[in-house]
Amino acid sequence: MASIGIKDVAAAAGVSVATVSRALNGHPSVSAAARERVLAAVETLGYRPNAVARSLRTDQTRTLGLVISDVMNPYFTELARSVEEEARALGYSVIIGNADERPDLQDHHVTTLLDRRIDGLLVSPTDGGSPGMLAAARAGTPMVFVDRWIPGVDVPVVRSDGRAAVRDLVAHLHGLGHRRLAIIAGPAATTTGRERVDAFREALGAYGLPLPDAYIGQGDFQVESGRRVTEGFLDLPEPPDVVFAADNLMALGALDAVRARGLRVPEDIALAAFDDIRWFVHTDPPVTAIAQPTGDLGRAAVRALVDRIEGRTGESVTLPARLVVRRSCGEAALRQPPSPSPVRRSTP
Amino acid sequence: MASIGIKDVAAAAGVSVATVSRALNGHPSVSAAARERVLAAVETLGYRPNAVARSLRTDQTRTLGLVISDVMNPYFTELARSVEEEARALGYSVIIGNADERPDLQDHHVTTLLDRRIDGLLVSPTDGGSPGMLAAARAGTPMVFVDRWIPGVDVPVVRSDGRAAVRDLVAHLHGLGHRRLAIIAGPAATTTGRERVDAFREALGAYGLPLPDAYIGQGDFQVESGRRVTEGFLDLPEPPDVVFAADNLMALGALDAVRARGLRVPEDIALAAFDDIRWFVHTDPPVTAIAQPTGDLGRAAVRALVDRIEGRTGESVTLPARLVVRRSCGEAALRQPPSPSPVRRSTP
DNA sequence: ATCCTCCGTGTAATCGATTCCACAAGGAGG
DNA sequence: CCTCCTTGTGGAATCGATTACACGGAGGAT
Numbered sequence: 174m175a176s177i178g179i180k181d182v183a184a185a186a187g188v189s190v191a192t193v194s195r196a197l198n199g200h201p202s203v204s205a206a207a208r209e210r211v212l213a214a215v216e217t218l219g220y221r222p223n224a225v226a227r228s229l230r231t232d233q234t235r236t237l238g239l240v241i242s243d244v245m246n247p248y249f250t251e252l253a254r255s256v257e258e259e260a261r262a263l264g265y266s267v268i269i270g271n272a273d274e275r276p277d278l279q280d281h282h283v284t285t286l287l288d289r290r291i292d293g294l295l296v297s298p299t300d301g302g303s304p305g306m307l308a309a310a311r312a313g314t315p316m317v318f319v320d321r322w323i324p325g326v327d328v329p330v331v332r333s334d335g336r337a338a339v340r341d342l343v344a345h346l347h348g349l350g351h352r353r354l355a356i357i358a359g360p361a362a363t364t365t366g367r368e369r370v371d372a373f374r375e376a377l378g379a380y381g382l383p384l385p386d387a388y389i390g391q392g393d394f395q396v397e398s399g400r401r402v403t404e405g406f407l408d409l410p411e412p413p414d415v416v417f418a419a420d421n422l423m424a425l426g427a428l429d430a431v432r433a434r435g436l437r438v439p440e441d442i443a444l445a446a447f448d449d450i451r452w453f454v455h456t457d458p459p460v461t462a463i464a465q466p467t468g469d470l471g472r473a474a475v476r477a478l479v480d481r482i483e484g485r486t487g488e489s490v491t492l493p494a495r496l497v498v499r500r501s502c503g504e505a506a507l508r509q510p511p512s513p514s515p516v517r518r519s520t521p
Numbered sequence: 522m523a524s525i526g527i528k529d530v531a532a533a534a535g536v537s538v539a540t541v542s543r544a545l546n547g548h549p550s551v552s553a554a555a556r557e558r559v560l561a562a563v564e565t566l567g568y569r570p571n572a573v574a575r576s577l578r579t580d581q582t583r584t585l586g587l588v589i590s591d592v593m594n595p596y597f598t599e600l601a602r603s604v605e606e607e608a609r610a611l612g613y614s615v616i617i618g619n620a621d622e623r624p625d626l627q628d629h630h631v632t633t634l635l636d637r638r639i640d641g642l643l644v645s646p647t648d649g650g651s652p653g654m655l656a657a658a659r660a661g662t663p664m665v666f667v668d669r670w671i672p673g674v675d676v677p678v679v680r681s682d683g684r685a686a687v688r689d690l691v692a693h694l695h696g697l698g699h700r701r702l703a704i705i706a707g708p709a710a711t712t713t714g715r716e717r718v719d720a721f722r723e724a725l726g727a728y729g730l731p732l733p734d735a736y737i738g739q740g741d742f743q744v745e746s747g748r749r750v751t752e753g754f755l756d757l758p759e760p761p762d763v764v765f766a767a768d769n770l771m772a773l774g775a776l777d778a779v780r781a782r783g784l785r786v787p788e789d790i791a792l793a794a795f796d797d798i799r800w801f802v803h804t805d806p807p808v809t810a811i812a813q814p815t816g817d818l819g820r821a822a823v824r825a826l827v828d829r830i831e832g833r834t835g836e837s838v839t840l841p842a843r844l845v846v847r848r849s850c851g852e853a854a855l856r857q858p859p860s861p862s863p864v865r866r867s868t869p
Numbered sequence: 870a871t872c873c874t875c876c877g878t879g880t881a882a883t884c885g886a887t888t889c890c891a892c893a894a895g896g897a898g899g
Numbered sequence: 900c901c902t903c904c905t906t907g908t909g910g911a912a913t914c915g916a917t918t919a920c921a922c923g924g925a926g927g928a929t
Contacts, residue, residue: 176660178915189879194917202877219656224636225582226915228573229884244602247595254592257619266633268616271605285614288572308567312524396799428803451744455776457805526885537909542887550907574885577914 177220185214197222228290237478238286239295240270240279242321243394246422247450248467249297252319255471256295263479265292272299274360274394280305287314293478297321300362315481319474320465321364329481329489331474333465335447336372341496342445342463343376346415349503351443355388355413357402357423366394369419369447388413392423399426407434407442415443415502421450424460443502459499466492525568533562545570576638585826586634587643588618588627590669591742594770595798596815597645600667603819604643611827613640620647622708622742628653635662641826645669648710663829667822668813669711677829677837679822681813683795684720689844690793690811691724694763697851699791703736703761705750705771714742717767717795736761740771747774755782755790763791763850769798772808791850807847814840 183190188207195203196211203211214220228234237260241249257267268291270282276299283305286294293315298306302323310316310326322330346354356373359366374384387409390402399418403426406412418424424446431438438444438458446453449464473490480487531538536555543551544559551559562568576582585608589597605615616639618630624647631653634642641663646654650671658664658674670678694702704721707714722732735757738750747766751774754760766772772794779786786792786806794801797812821838828835 179917180915190916191879191881191918192877195878198917200918202875204877207877221632221636223577223638223915225573225576225638226884227917229571229577229886230915230917232884234573244598245595247593250592250598254619261629266616266637268614271602281609284569288569289614290571290573425799425803451773452800452804455773455804456800457803527887528885538886539888539909539911540907543908546887548888550905552907555907571885574914575887577916578885578887580914 176223177218179220179222182211182214182218182220185218186210232290233292234290235264236266236268236289236291237293237295237475238268238270238282238291240272240282240286241297242272242274242279242299243422244269244271246394246420246448247452248421248448248465251450251467252297252471255468256319256475259472259475260479263475265475265479274299276300276303279303283309287312293317293482295319295474295478298323298363300360302326315478315487317474317478317481317487319470324364329477329487331470331477331490333470333492333494335369335463335465335494336375338463338494338496339369339372340376340379342417342461343373343380343382345461345496345498346443346445346502347380347382349443351414351502352382353388353411353413354382354384354415354417355390355406356384357390357392357399357416357418357427359392359394359419359423361391363394365447366419373417392419394420394422396422396426396429399423400430401426403427403430407431407436412442415445418444418446421446421448421453421462424453424462428456428460438501439503445502449497453499456501458501460501461499462497463494464497465494524571525566527568527570530559530562530566530568533566534558580638581640582638583612584614584616584637584639585641585643585823586616586618586630586637586639588620588630588634589645590620590622590627590647591770592617592619594742594768595800596769596796596813599798599815600645600819603816604667604823607820607823608827611823613823613827622647624648624651627651631657635660641665641830643667643822643826646671646711648708650674663826663835665822665826665829665835667818669713672712677825677835679818679825679838681818681840681842683717683811683813683842684723686811686842686844687717687720688724688727690765690809691721691728691730693809693844693846694791694793694850695728695730697791699762699850700730701736701759701761702730702732702763702765703738703754704732705738705740705747705764705766705775707740707742707767707771709739711742713795714767721765740767740774742768742770744770744774744777747771748778749774751775751778755779755784760790763793766792766794769794769796769801769810772810776804776808786849787851793850797845801847804849806849808849809847810845811842812845813842 179190179193183193192207193211196208239256243249253269260267272279279299280303287309295317297320310328316328318328318330320332356370358370361367377384390405392398392402403416406416416427418427427444431442446460446462449462453460453462469492477487527538527541531541540555541559544556587604591597601617608615620627627647628651635657643665645668658676664676666676666678668680704718706718709715725732738753740746740750751764754764764775766775775792779790794808794810797810801808801810817840825835
């Protein structure tokens with residue numbers, strides 16, 4: 174019933190628990206003979222050290238916490254995956270907490286993770302700083318922000334800079350003849366929510382284009398808000414030519430809204446999104462998007478965090494995003510052979 | 522530096538550590554006065570119990586392990602989300618391990634989770650039983666299989682039965698005039714990989730249709746295999762009318778392959794998928810799929826597992842899947858108003 | 870031959886909680 | 900007034916590892 178402990182191994186190998194521990198942890202002063210017998214005993218007994226006990230004693234869990242805003246968002250899924258990969262390579266496990274864009278849930282996860290004494294925390298904050306988050310930052314737990322961050326908190330940030338890509342996007346749209354550009358913004362409490370609007374406005378400014386308030390819709394990074402805001406845009410006396418969604422889920426909502434009116438993308442209204450995901454290749458039409466180097470972001474964040482944990486510096490990192498042109502803004506991107514004369518097969 | 526421990530609370534409240542522990546755990550025999558002072562001390566000190574120490578003593582971590590085959594697959598993402606939700610409601614945390622369809626990685630995660638002394642394990646096995654998995658099952662760790670399972674291992678299974686839905690699908694396809702039906706199968710080592718082929722063959726049999734070997738392509742539940750198998754189908758002297766992908770990612774690959782040849786869905790070849798995901802509504806064309814009650818599955822699995830952990834029975838559960846008809850198999854599903862005379866807006 | 874280093878090992882303290890057991894105080898019942 | 904419970908409390912053992920410290924013996928230097 175009770176699983177095998179270090180004492181059982183010690184008894185089987187005919188040594189003390191101290192020697193077993195030393196043999197298992199590669200401590201130098203263990204005789205070859207003793208090490209041999211310990212390893213043999215471990216093998217035959219199928220002994221596995223109790224990580225809980227070890228953590229209590231050593232005060233380290235070799236576990237990282239990752240609190241993200243929304244697991245169902247493919248961007249964060251990919252981020253989580255790369256984080257876990259890099260962490261594993263570095264000998265750490267990852268516990269993921271899904272905040273679902275709710276500050277209270279975010280706090281719940283931060284608290285739980287801290288209670289479990291994780292060695293470090295990776296956060297993409299849902300808001301401008303929930304009490305639990307700020308407490309964690311102050312408590313001295315090694316911490317790194319990824320994607321989103323909280324200004325004024327002294328924690329390294331690993332993120333991607335979309336400014337250049339947004340400029341490219343606006344150039345692309347302008348070149349296609351679009352002049353009335355609208356944006357579905359993310360929550361003002363998030364940095365990405367604000368930054369993307371700023372970058373968009375700035376890029377518009379370079380072409381002498383305005384960004385009227387009516388063309389800034391307030392979303393919350395979820396599908397439903399994309400739909401709602403887009404409907405608002407379509408109801409305007411002078412609807413925009415293009416809708417730029419600040420994340421992929423809101424773009425999906427926008428697509429819904431447009432389709433529900435029997436309108437078409439891009440003929441009736443163009444669409445672009447921040448965050449490229451693989452499904453955008455297959456939507457009708459394929460969606461032009463700004464792609465973040467998600468995998469690199471996740472890996473860099475883990476490295477920065479582990480650096481901090483292990484006493485090294487762990488600096489902020491900013492990686493560039495890039496524009497991926499597809500068909501949702503107009504036909505300029507017709508790179509495929511003009512018309513491959515599709516072989517119509519007979520259907521019974 | 523060292524965080525606040527129960528001793529500090531005891532000192533601040535003027536009681537012993539035993540009383541603090543009792544007060545915090547709702548033990549009956551603590552005087553109201555003592556409880557009051559303890560709570561006050563906890564509040565002012567900002568004390569949080571060390572979960573590691575508690576786990577060591579009580580031999581329970583209030584943590585569940587979830588090992589899934591592929592986080593990037595939206596089906597599993599949704600499953601993970603519902604699992605975490607239900608677990609949280611029941612007072613448990615969840616640690617997710619992503620096996621990426623690799624038995625060695627699956628074993629790594631199972632081992633790590635067991636080392637951390639999780640209270641129970643939820644697994645959707647990648648293969649027919651890797652050594653670590655079988656060891657875990659034998660070791661007596663409470664365990665429940667979800668979605669996929671391993672025959673011959675005495676562990677409850679929470680899954681959905683797609684047989685009826687597959688019959689509906691075949692009826693739908695037959696009604697549309699399709700006669701040459703092919704399937705992209707999942708790995709034979711997984712139950713879902715085998716079952717879906719069996720269900721398909723059986724349903725075909727009811728219409729007197731064969732399922733020749735040439736129409737069974739071996740995939741691995743990943744996008745790339747869907748593409749490869751579909752190319753094989755298209756190269757056949759007599760290609761199928763319909764391709765049924767045994768999961769959503771392989772359907773995506775199939776869509777790629779068809780498009781790469783300049784063919785169209787469903788005019789040139791029809792497509793259906795097992796596992797419905799929200800992106801299928803927006804693909805070109807929207808994909809007909811078999812939808813599992815994913816959220817219910819996740820919740821039921823957690824309940825079964827927690828039942829086992831807490832000494833109750835925890836039975837197997839099978840929930841029905843259902844067919845969701847969209848346009849990828851033909852035009853029968855045109856439920857929208859015949860043609861909403863789209864308001865063509867002028868574009869500058 | 871004596872002393873001093875190392876080296877390998879074991880004993881016991883430690884991490885921070887929970888919980889068994891002993892015990893004191895106070896109330897009820899005889 | 901004496902016993903017997905009940906109730907609240909504290910001391911100390913415990914969980915399973917790591918690790919500081921002590922110690923015995925071997926080998927080298929003097």
